[in-house]
Ligand SMILES: *[C@@H]1O[C@H](CO)[C@@H](O)[C@H](O)[C@H]1NC(C)=O
Ligand SMILES: *[C@@H]1O[C@H](CO)[C@@H](O)[C@H](O)[C@H]1NC(C)=O
Ligand SMILES: *[C@@H]1O[C@H](CO)[C@@H](O)[C@H](O)[C@H]1NC(C)=O
Ligand SMILES: *[C@@H]1O[C@H](CO)[C@@H](O)[C@H](O)[C@H]1NC(C)=O
Ligand SMILES: *[C@@H]1O[C@H](CO)[C@@H](O)[C@H](O)[C@H]1NC(C)=O
């Protein structure tokens with residue numbers, strides 16, 4: 001009997017052991033408001049299981065991630081987006097309130113289930129109103145398959161997220177932004193490194209029970225390193241507004257990954273990073289090990305008034321992780337010098353990943369097919385402007401400022417509820433012969449709309465983002481644009497007005513990087529190409545929280561008839577009530 005059992009066990013082992021089974025990674029999250037002091041100032045912060053940033057999702061390529069989220073925010077709806085995960089076959093799990101689902105109401109539990117089909121560094125964050133900047137965010141780290149060797153080596157892996165931090169609540173901010181007269185959110189009070197920053201409490205009249213620089217919750221974040229070892233640092237930005245520079249005193253960084261794609265390595269002293277981007281950099285702990293070093297992050301592209309810089313420590317073991325470096329923290333680069341930022345954008349090229357990187361497997365990996373199609377089927381130019389519509393301050397794309405309908409697009413499209421959003425197609429471009437990108441768009445030149453772009457399934461689409469002047473004279477801002485459901489090839493960047501007869505000739509069709517978030521530099525243009533091959537409805541928007549709130553986004557539909565049956569859990573709002581839960 002015993003032998004029989006043993007034999008059975010052995011047999012089972014033989015069957016199952018050699019197959020590297022894709023696993024299911026299960027998470028149960030409780031989301032609620034709690035008083036926290038991330039930058040020493042006490043305010044309500046949204047936490048996941050008591051933490052902000054929330055737990056890091058660790059998975060391996062091919063795994064399925066299941067997150068059951070319970071909304072304990074009491075008075076507020078919720079939705080969580082899995083940033084950089086393409087949701088192939090699961091467009092209803094993208095977590096974009098108003099586009100792919102109804103919001104999760106207080107008390108409800110919502111189950112997100114999706115496959116992490118490609119190794120890399122990704123993020124998750126709230127996608128309901130301006131909720132992200134209240135602290136609902138975290139990292140997703142997807143490791144490579146067992147038999148795959150990455151094109152670089154390192155000893156240890158660490159993740160950090162950079163954010164900016166406001167003391168005013170998102171309600172005050174959103175109310176100001178949608179008021180007449182307009183009330184701007186202003187610059188953030190602090191920058192946070194992995195949820196920790198330092199506001200200067202003595203610069204204000206705040207009482208010590210509200211702002212206390214001795215609070216351990218705001219002690220600088222430290223990464224402990226062993227001398228001589230190489231670290232892969234996965235750096236991400238989820239700022240509400242700020243473009244950032246990140247650097248580590250005395251240590252160069254080698255950029256090796258961007259948004260889940262391997263980069264032709266290049267060395268930087270400081271890394272420019274925009275909201276929604278992720279990078280992996282390698283650092284070698286090869287400096288004097290008797291001390292600690294500063295990790296700093298600074299605002300670039302906007303005048304950094306009253307924003308406390310982000311400070312952390314690179315802690316050389318066995319020094320104490322709270323021991324301050326003996327030096328002054330390095331100052332960041334000049335905030336208004338666009339040239340090095342454009343330069344970094346241009347330096348990012350895709351590394352070729354060859355078959356020999358598989359130790360044993362000679363089959364082609366899907367990621368080898370990364371060269372872009374040489375031509376596109378459709379070119380859409382998106383002119384980005386800031387405007388006033390009937391006295392309300394808005395951002396517009398081709399004179400249309402985006403608003404979300406009450407019924408999420410994915411459901412409306414699938415159920416053919418044509419009346420719930422405008423069926424008038426939005427403009428494909430702007431009058432680029434006559435339009436002057438250096439002057440402000442006239443007041444009332446734009447309108448609001450919830451119309452969307454319908455793309456032919458499996459067609460190749462080019463998007464040209466064109467920047468312009470804001471409502472202020474001689475002012476143009478940086479906008480990090482993020483696409484849901486896809487990665488795109490970054491074909492080029494340029495200064496000034498895009499020239500459709502000349503600029504496409506200089507596109508990089510050899511080794512363009514693929515990304516999901518890309519900066520549009522002041523008065524510049526950025527050209528992207530993607531394949532509309534992921535059935536669903538996908539948001540494409542500026543990742544600056546207040547800019548999207550003010551209308552800076554569009555929605556693409558592709559292959560809606562190929563979308564599988566929608567789960568009833570995403571319904572219940574707008575005109576979908578009848579389709580929802582009984
Ligand atoms: C904090 O603010 C006070 C008062 O404005 C100022 O004297 C002090 O230098 C500031 N400290 C730092 C570290 O900036
Ligand atoms: C400030 O924080 C420290 C450390 O937690 C604590 O000992 C001290 O009592 C706090 N001060 C006030 C006024 O709350
Ligand atoms: C960083 O790179 C610069 C430029 O290549 C070089 O001059 C410098 O020595 C490097 N610093 C370290 C610590 O490796
Ligand atoms: C910066 O802070 C100082 C002191 O709190 C304040 O007087 C000033 O108005 C602030 N500037 C801006 C632009 O917010
Ligand atoms: C950058 O800003 C500084 C003030 O902070 C100003 O003196 C300088 O002229 C600006 N440079 C450019 C290129 O605009």
Ligand SMILES: *[C@@H]1O[C@H](CO)[C@@H](O)[C@H](O)[C@H]1NC(C)=O
Pocket residue numbers: 266339340343344347
């Ligand atoms: C631009 O980047 C290259 C590397 O790609 C570097 O050698 C050069 O110094 C950079 N120039 C500026 C102005 O930052």
Ligand SMILES: *[C@@H]1O[C@H](CO)[C@@H](O)[C@H](O)[C@H]1NC(C)=O
Pocket residue numbers: 020145146147360361362
């Ligand atoms: C490599 O790993 C993948 C996924 O885990 C698997 O499908 C493939 O068979 C493996 N190849 C070898 C030679 O082990």
Ligand SMILES: *[C@@H]1O[C@H](CO)[C@@H](O)[C@H](O)[C@H]1NC(C)=O
Pocket residue numbers: 389390391443444
């Ligand atoms: C813009 O439209 C509003 C409402 O129709 C009107 O009151 C206002 O005068 C217009 N402004 C301009 C500059 O045309």
Ligand SMILES: *[C@@H]1O[C@H](CO)[C@@H](O)[C@H](O)[C@H]1NC(C)=O
Pocket residue numbers: 398399427429430431435441442445446
């Ligand atoms: C947007 O409005 C401006 C100013 O009225 C006009 O010059 C431009 O052609 C318009 N663009 C589109 C796409 O309608």
Ligand SMILES: *[C@@H]1O[C@H](CO)[C@@H](O)[C@H](O)[C@H]1NC(C)=O
Pocket residue numbers: 458
């Ligand atoms: C999509 O296009 C590719 C060629 O670019 C083709 O191989 C593939 O079969 C197409 N898929 C569908 C579903 O039409």
Ligand SMILES: [Cu+2]
Pocket residue numbers: 478479480542543544547548552
């Ligand atoms: Cu923007």
